[in-house]
Structure formats: structure tokens, C-alpha cells
Amino acid sequence: MTERLIQSIERAADVLELFLTSSEELSLKEMSDRLGLSKSTVHGIIKTLEYRGYLKQNPNNLKYKLGLKLFELGNKVSDQFDLSKLARPIIKELVDDLKETVHLVVFERGEVIYVEKMEGPQAIRIYSQVGKKAPIHCTGVGKSILAFQDEEEMERLLSNTELKPYTEFTMTDKEEIKKHLQTIREQGYATDDEEIELGLKCVAAPIFDHHGKAIAAISCAAPKFRMGDERQTEIIRRIKEAAAMISRNMGYQQKPAHV
Known part of the structure; x- marks a missing residue:
């Protein structure tokens, strides 16, 4: 591939794709360990994704799950x-x-x-x-x-x-x-x-x-x-x-x- 890839976007995609093969909810530590990235790096990514609606935090255990924004996008893909x-x-x-x-x-x-x-x-x-x-x-x-x-x-x-x-x-x-x-x-x-x-x-x-x-x-x-x-x-x-x-x-x- 000759195109220049943006690392931060690739990492955000990596975070979201963890949920393809993992349980419904993941903690910051679990995501950090599986991606081999520091907690501070992953924290910044997931807080941005949470702000945009792609992730949602469970207030009871502080773990994260996929947000409704992905459901909306998925339905859009299906429609098209x-x-x-x-x-x-x-x-x-x-x-x-x-x-x-x-x-x-x-x-x-x-x-x-x-x-x-x-x-x-x-x-x-x-x-x-x-x-x-x-x-x-x-x-x-x-x-x-x-x-x-x-x-x-x-x-x-x-x-x-x-x-x-x-x-x-x-x-x-x-x-x-x-x-x-x-x-x-x-x-x-x-x-x-x-x-x-x-x-x-x-x-x-x-x-x-x-x-x-x-x-x-x-x-x-x-x-x-x-x-x-x-x-x-x-x-x-x-x-x-x-x-x-x-x-x-x-x-x-x-x-x-x-x-």
C-alpha cells in the first residue's frame, strides 16, 4: 500500500475491532493489553470515541461497550x-x-x-x-x-x-x-x-x-x-x-x- 495511513485513525479502528472477537464490555486495561499500547494512549482514543458516540461507558463497572452511533452506521450500510x-x-x-x-x-x-x-x-x-x-x-x-x-x-x-x-x-x-x-x-x-x-x-x-x-x-x-x-x-x-x-x-x- 502506497497511501499514507494515519496512525491515530488506525488505532481507533483497532479499538473498535476488539469488540468483534471479545465480550460485550472491555476495560481500559483489557484494551491496552490486547493492543500492546499504553493506557494513556488507549484512554485518549476511547474518550474521543465515547464523545462521538462510538463507545459507551458502563457507570457500574467503568467498562466500555459499542455505542449507538455504530448501530446507526450499520443500518445505513445495510440500507445501501x-x-x-x-x-x-x-x-x-x-x-x-x-x-x-x-x-x-x-x-x-x-x-x-x-x-x-x-x-x-x-x-x-x-x-x-x-x-x-x-x-x-x-x-x-x-x-x-x-x-x-x-x-x-x-x-x-x-x-x-x-x-x-x-x-x-x-x-x-x-x-x-x-x-x-x-x-x-x-x-x-x-x-x-x-x-x-x-x-x-x-x-x-x-x-x-x-x-x-x-x-x-x-x-x-x-x-x-x-x-x-x-x-x-x-x-x-x-x-x-x-x-x-x-x-x-x-x-x-x-x-x-x-x-
């Missing part, structure tokens, strides 16, 4: 996020028909993030939640996006990703994953068969923008015992159709197959 707007009615129809949980994720700066999660009537507690990052190497949504990156980007992402084993079925060998991604690219969808959570199976398909880039994915997740062969075939068909519909709404024009 065309992909979510376009996908929401399609997701609702899928949930109504399939009676299972449907996810929408976006691919941004090498990361896959859940932006929509709509649960069916038989929902079970699973890994995903809106705002959480999805592992790119062992989730259906992650693999369906990764499979449609160019070779250089795919190699870069796999090399920079900790290929962590979440279950005994998680693939952690880079070459094995690359072969698997080729299959996904050929069939147009990905599955996660207990790779991130035991007992859970997922079917996902990529969403393309008007440039033909895989920028998102949609998936259906269900307990493995509800995803038999016939049921899985139906879910694959519906997820691929939904992904294609959202892609068309994003301006994607699929090239005709050669004969």
Missing part, C-alpha cells in the same frame, strides 16, 4: 447494500420452501462474511451469525467463492489462510483443497459435509457481479440426517437457481456454453 436488498426476497422464498436455514455471504478483501441469515422453522444452533467471518477453506460458501477466483488469487488466499481443522473431515492439505475446488468449479456448487461442524451439511453456490467476479455466495444448511441424496439434489437445484437469479439481478450475463 444492494446485494442484500436484491437477495432478501429470494432467500425468504427459499426458507419458506425448503424449511431450512439460508445464508448470504460477501467476499471482501480476501474474507468471507455472513451478511444475511434467515432461519427455517426447524432451525438448529449452528456456527454462522451475521457479521461473523466464514472460514474460506471448509465452508460451502467459502469454497464456492474460492473456486471461482483466478489461479493467482486462489493461490494467494490459500497461502495466507490458516488451514485449520475444525472437525475430522476438514481438508487441510492445500493441494487436496485445490483439486476439490476444481470439482466445485466444474459442477457450479460446493458442499460442506461436516467440515466445520459435526452433524451439519451445507450446499452453496457463488454469486457473480456484472464483471463476472464471484463476489458472494448463498447457501442452505441443515442437519446431515435431513440431507439425504434426494433432498440434497433438490437443495442443490434450488440454491444454484437462486444464485443465478441474484447474479442476473446484479447484472451478470452468463456466457453461452460452447457446442
Whole structure:
């Protein structure tokens, strides 16, 4: 990166991002320790963020939590996020028909993030939640996006990703994953068969923008015992159709197959 970054703003962002992986409230000492910065430096940052409404102090324990200003900004982002707007009615129809949980994720700066999660009537507690990052190497949504990156980007992402084993079925060998991604690219969808959570199976398909880039994915997740062969075939068909519909709404024009 050649642009000059402003250190104080970077540190303020670091403070806010602590709350992505931490408890709801953090003390000045906890933030200072985790960031490796002096208490005086962090104190100045959090008091400024508190003044602007991005943090709020609990008067009972003097710890800090996220403020309403971030909620306002988050809602503004959601309102302006065309992909979510376009996908929401399609997701609702899928949930109504399939009676299972449907996810929408976006691919941004090498990361896959859940932006929509709509649960069916038989929902079970699973890994995903809106705002959480999805592992790119062992989730259906992650693999369906990764499979449609160019070779250089795919190699870069796999090399920079900790290929962590979440279950005994998680693939952690880079070459094995690359072969698997080729299959996904050929069939147009990905599955996660207990790779991130035991007992859970997922079917996902990529969403393309008007440039033909895989920028998102949609998936259906269900307990493995509800995803038999016939049921899985139906879910694959519906997820691929939904992904294609959202892609068309994003301006994607699929090239005709050669004969």
C-alpha cells in the first residue's frame, strides 16, 4: 500500500475491532493489553470515541461497550447494500420452501462474511451469525467463492489462510483443497459435509457481479440426517437457481456454453 495511513485513525479502528472477537464490555486495561499500547494512549482514543458516540461507558463497572452511533452506521450500510436488498426476497422464498436455514455471504478483501441469515422453522444452533467471518477453506460458501477466483488469487488466499481443522473431515492439505475446488468449479456448487461442524451439511453456490467476479455466495444448511441424496439434489437445484437469479439481478450475463 502506497497511501499514507494515519496512525491515530488506525488505532481507533483497532479499538473498535476488539469488540468483534471479545465480550460485550472491555476495560481500559483489557484494551491496552490486547493492543500492546499504553493506557494513556488507549484512554485518549476511547474518550474521543465515547464523545462521538462510538463507545459507551458502563457507570457500574467503568467498562466500555459499542455505542449507538455504530448501530446507526450499520443500518445505513445495510440500507445501501444492494446485494442484500436484491437477495432478501429470494432467500425468504427459499426458507419458506425448503424449511431450512439460508445464508448470504460477501467476499471482501480476501474474507468471507455472513451478511444475511434467515432461519427455517426447524432451525438448529449452528456456527454462522451475521457479521461473523466464514472460514474460506471448509465452508460451502467459502469454497464456492474460492473456486471461482483466478489461479493467482486462489493461490494467494490459500497461502495466507490458516488451514485449520475444525472437525475430522476438514481438508487441510492445500493441494487436496485445490483439486476439490476444481470439482466445485466444474459442477457450479460446493458442499460442506461436516467440515466445520459435526452433524451439519451445507450446499452453496457463488454469486457473480456484472464483471463476472464471484463476489458472494448463498447457501442452505441443515442437519446431515435431513440431507439425504434426494433432498440434497433438490437443495442443490434450488440454491444454484437462486444464485443465478441474484447474479442476473446484479447484472451478470452468463456466457453461452460452447457446442
